[in-house]
Amino acid sequence: MKAKHSGKKVRKQIYLGHEQNEKIKQIAMRRRWTEAEVIREAIDEYMKKQEQNDPLLKLFDLTDSNPIDGSVHHDRYIYGNE
Secondary structure (H helix, E strand, O other): OOOOOOOOOOOOOOOOOHHHHHHHHHHHHHOOOOOOHHHHHHHHHHHHHHOOOOOHHHHHHHHHHHHOOOOOOHHHHHOOOO
C-alpha cells in the first residue's frame, strides 16, 4: 500500500548504514517506487505502530465513555490493571 504524501515536503538529510541503504534500494526497485517513497512509507508505518502502543493515547478514548472515577482509577482504564 502506497501512502499519499501530497503537499509541500521538508528536506531531511540522514545517514543510513550500508545494509539499510541496500534494503531501501531493493524495496524501491521491487515496488517501482522512489527510495524517498519507501522511506516515507516506513516512517508512516512506524508512527502508526507507536500511536497504537502508546497507553497515554488511550486517555483520549476515555472522553467518549466518560468514566466518573477516571481520576482515581486511571491505571485501570489505561493499562487494564485492577
